[in-house]
Amino acid sequence: MTADTIAAGHRPSGLRDLSAEATRDVGAALQALLADVFAIYLKTKNFHWHMSGPHFRDYHLLLDEQSDQIFAMTDPIAERARKIGSKTLRSIGHVARLQRISDNDADYVDPQDMLAELRDDNLRLTxxxxxVHNTCDEYHDVATASLLENWIDETERRTWFLHEASHKGSRLNY
Incomplete structure (x- = not known):
């Protein structure tokens, strides 16, 4: 194998055990997921930066914590795609073409609406x-599936916190 072949993105088959189809399908799924993760990260930071109101401190800190957790997913997703022989995102434009989480460029968003929108986005991300996990299961890619299981749990937790913070409390039923 020549340096030109490796530079073109072709890896020797001895570096991975997944089929070409698995590499193609799991890699494409990871690229789209990474675009969504970047989109929700930036939206979470946007709302963190523009938070206001009587619960400013609590919500500001919550969104800062959540954005850190979301950003921590980006490198492992991209590196996993590369480990299996796929490519990953190259630019903000690439993110914009693949993302399924919508942006919010509004000049003002009510704090409760911010929390509700992020809750819904985290549900979509889950x-x-x-x-992606189903795609991994189809190709027996247990390493990628294992990473996803932890991120699903983290995302469900973010969704739960956002839900609890975004609705008016009611009497507890025990």
């Missing part, structure tokens, strides 16, 4: 991760 669903997307489950779809």
């Amino acid at each position: 669903s997307a991760m489950r779809q």
Whole structure:
């Protein structure tokens, strides 16, 4: 194998055990997931930066914590794609072409609406991760599936916190 072949993105088969189809499908799923993760990261930071109101401190800190957790997923997703012989994102434009989480460029968003929107986005992200997990299961890619299981749990936790913070409390039923 020549340096030109490796530079073109072709890896010797001895570096991975997944089929070409698995590399193609799991790699494409990871690229789209990574675009969604970057989109939700930036939206979470946007809302963190523009938070206001009587619960400013609590919400500001919550979103900062959540954005750190989301950003921590980016490098492992990209590196996993590369480990299996796939490519990954190259630019903000690439993110924009693949993302399924919508941006919010509004000048003002009510704090409760911010939390509700992020809750819904995290639900969508969980669903997307489950779809990637299904693709991994189809090709017996247990390493990628294992990473996803932890991220699904983290995303469900973020969703739960956002849900609890975004609705008016009611009497507890025990």
